[in-house]
């Protein structure tokens with residue numbers, strides 16, 4: 001671990017951690033690449049007009065990804081707020097001024113109940129009222145159709161690891177919404193790589209798609225990527241900072257904007273096969289070190305759906321008599337340094353996600369997970 005960075009945080013009484021949980025916000029997101037750190041540091045040094053930077057950033061990002069238009073939001077969550085605001089208020093100043101109070105406006109945002117997720121509160125911030133379609137077990141096309149009214153503003157779709165498999169397929173979802181003239185907004189915050197996902201959902205019919213800038217893209221933590229059709233991105237921009245409307249509190253600094261552009265550039269230029277091979281090799285090391293522990297099954301997972309990059313997964317067999325997942329997590333987080341592993345797959349497994357690891361920290365994770373598994 002970088003010695004200066006460790007000292008800086010320790011001087012504040014904060015312990016640096018080893019993050020094998022993936023690029024999630026709670027543990028600091030994805031680690032920034034050196035190019036991004038340098039671009040951010042450089043951008044601090046001169047002022048610019050934010051409107052001009054915002055516009056150029058959007059054009060540059062849209063061109064790199066191959067979509068119509070883009071806007072830098074404050075994280076993917078800020079992108080969801082802008083999705084709602086754009087679909088509900090558009091560029092109507094009277095309406096923009098009133099958000100998040102959307103009384104009298106078309107403000108219903110349809111989400112399939114089986115896709116309700118921790119971040120969908122952001123749609124309320126943008127003035128949305130959530131309308132559930134179907135049940136928590138799944139949603140049929142007919143149930144989705146029943147959810148539309150003359151007050152529907154948007155239909156929202158989630159792409160995420162471990163998301164429901166019983167949702168209406170995306171192409172059908174778009175068809176149903178568009179046949180009623182309703183835009184489709186997508187949260188795909190953490191659904192990268194593959195890099196092809198960056199434009200895939202726009203190509204498949206979405207009107208706006210939100211990604212995190214600080215997760216797999218490894219840009220600044222506060223930045224997000226909002227892609228969309230020009231009309232919607234213009235509306236998102238109108239509602240966004242630095243304008244004094246609903247998303248004014250979701251400011252993205254010029255340093256973060258510049259850092260994000262750099263991060264996307266490096267991310268898109270990276271050889272995905274070589275990257276996957278590197279992650280695979282790291283996970284192999286973990287699998288080899290843990291596979292002989294009796295009572296667990298250890299495997300390398302990479303399916304483009306629940307495990308977007310190669311991940312080493314330890315699953316507890318029925319005859320497992322060792323510590324529970326909770327006990328393992330507690331031992332890992334209480335040790336020195338604190339270690340965090342992936343738990344998205346539920347209580348029956350722990351995962352080692354290599355995205356934030358290097359040789360040194362991978363060794364620490366493997367050793368500590370082994371010790372924790374064998375501690376009882």
Ligand SMILES: *Cc1c(COP(=O)(O)O)cnc(C)c1O
Pocket residue numbers: 025074075076077078117119159160187188189190211212213214223224
């Ligand atoms: C992380 C995440 C978000 C929020 O992204 P930020 O960039 O941290 O704002 C939203 N939705 C999903 C599904 C996520 O995984």
